Amino acid sequence: MIKLSHIEKTYEGPDGPVPALKGIDLTIEKGEIYGIIGLSGAGKSTLIRCINMLERPTSGKVIVDGQDLTEMDAAQLREARKNIGMIFQHFNLLSSATVYDNVAFPLRLAKMPEDKIREKVEPLLALVSLSDKANQYPSQLSGGQKQRVGIARALASEPKVLLSDEATSALDPQTTKAILQLIRDINKKLGLTVVIITHEMQVIKDICDKVAVIENGVIVEQGPVLDVFVTPKQPITKDFISVLMSNELPVAFRDAEISQEPFEGAQLLVRLTFLGESADDPVIAGLIRKFPIEVSILYGNLDHIKDTPYGRLLIGITGQQSDIDAAMEYLRQRDLRIEFIGYAEKKYLHA
Numbered sequence: 001m002i003k004l005s006h007i008e009k010t011y012e013g014p015d016g017p018v019p020a021l022k023g024i025d026l027t028i029e030k031g032e033i034y035g036i037i038g039l040s041g042a043g044k045s046t047l048i049r050c051i052n053m054l055e056r057p058t059s060g061k062v063i064v065d066g067q068d069l070t071e072m073d074a075a076q077l078r079e080a081r082k083n084i085g086m087i088f089q090h091f092n093l094l095s096s097a098t099v100y101d102n103v104a105f106p107l108r109l110a111k112m113p114e115d116k117i118r119e120k121v122e123p124l125l126a127l128v129s130l131s132d133k134a135n136q137y138p139s140q141l142s143g144g145q146k147q148r149v150g151i152a153r154a155l156a157s158e159p160k161v162l163l164s165d166e167a168t169s170a171l172d173p174q175t176t177k178a179i180l181q182l183i184r185d186i187n188k189k190l191g192l193t194v195v196i197i198t199h200e201m202q203v204i205k206d207i208c209d210k211v212a213v214i215e216n217g218v219i220v221e222q223g224p225v226l227d228v229f230v231t232p233k234q235p236i237t238k239d240f241i242s243v244l245m246s247n248e249l250p251v252a253f254r255d256a257e258i259s260q261e262p263f264e265g266a267q268l269l270v271r272l273t274f275l276g277e278s279a280d281d282p283v284i285a286g287l288i289r290k291f292p293i294e295v296s297i298l299y300g301n302l303d304h305i306k307d308t309p310y311g312r313l314l315i316g317i318t319g320q321q322s323d324i325d326a327a328m329e330y331l332r333q334r335d336l337r338i339e340f341i342g343y344a345e346k347k348y349l350h351a
């Protein structure tokens with residue numbers, strides 16, 4: 001649905017050229033929710049604004065729904081942009097217009113007759129649960145309600161693509177969840193392709209199918225959210241994920257020396273990550289049944305990545321080294337991710 005090829009964007013700043021995007025290649029399939037995450041200044045806004053040509057790339061191609069936007073004149077571009085709705089961090093509503101008129105705005109620009117406009121706007125207001133606010137002004141609405149107006153307005157021209165530029169950054173966590181849920185519902189109901197830029201991994205985890213990590217104008221890592229979460233490769237990706245999935249050991253181990261080699265009286269610390277179906281595999285029961293070892297559960301939690309459940313478990317294994325090695329081999333053959341942490345003194349076992 002969206003294909004960016006070798007996108008470069010260099011701004012002319014007061015102190016000389018600022019290279020914001022340095023050769024971006026990105027393919028987003030129809031119906032996907034695609035997240036782009038990066039730190040401030042990484043180039044996220046520039047990138048998403050290149051998708052609808054609010055920002056014209058210095059070089060490269062932007063193909064949306066089979067059309068090359070970089071080749072279009074102003075009139076063609078205006079037409080093509082009807083296919084691409086956008087929502088913003090600060091909502092960008094007209095303060096002197098009612099909720100109804102804000103949503104009707106792009107349709108009036110397109111010179112649609114008023115009765116047709118009503119036929120479109122009313123269901124959109126129902127979709128975003130704002131039918132009862134049609135005659136209110138933005139100043140009378142909460143942040144979440146304003147963003148709902150933004151979403152209804154973005155959908156008015158029946159776009160195939162919805163771009164979200166930090167749309168939940170100004171909202172509290174609960175309102176963020178509600179808006180993300182609405183975006184998910186719209187994605188499902190209308191089959192819309194959604195591109196979201198954010199600096200919050202939580203947003204990616206809650207609704208995205210795929211993610212690209214952008215750093216200094218370059219995509220340094222990309223792929224299905226599940227894969228990137230379970231096996232992040234780049235330090236920046238690991239940093240983003242560590243905010244949500246701490247790799248720290250429980251407090252009881254804070255002073256423990258962790259050795260990579262076994263020693264007398266040690267327990268082996270292993271972190272297990274279960275994803276989707278594998279969450280149902282009775283791995284711990286199997287371990288205890290098959291091997292003469294002791295297994296202590298030191299920490300565990302359960303969460304979701306979009307709709308996929310995942311669990312993390314920190315276990316301590318004690319026993320004969322040969323049995324521990326066999327148990328590790330058994331774990332490696334299961335459908336789960338194993339992180340070997342090291343050996344710690346057993347005194348921490350029941351701390």
Ligand SMILES: Nc1ncnc2c1ncn2[C@@H]1O[C@H](COP(=O)(O)OP(=O)(O)OP(=O)(O)O)[C@@H](O)[C@H]1O
Binds near residue numbers: 038041044199
């Ligand atoms: N109009 C402009 N003129 C000059 N430089 C710009 C302009 N817009 C952005 N930049 C620069 O381009 C780089 C990328 O900016 P961009 O806004 O795309 O990053 P971002 O990842 O969206 O950051 P943030 O999360 O802070 O909005 C930054 O170095 C920024 O200073």
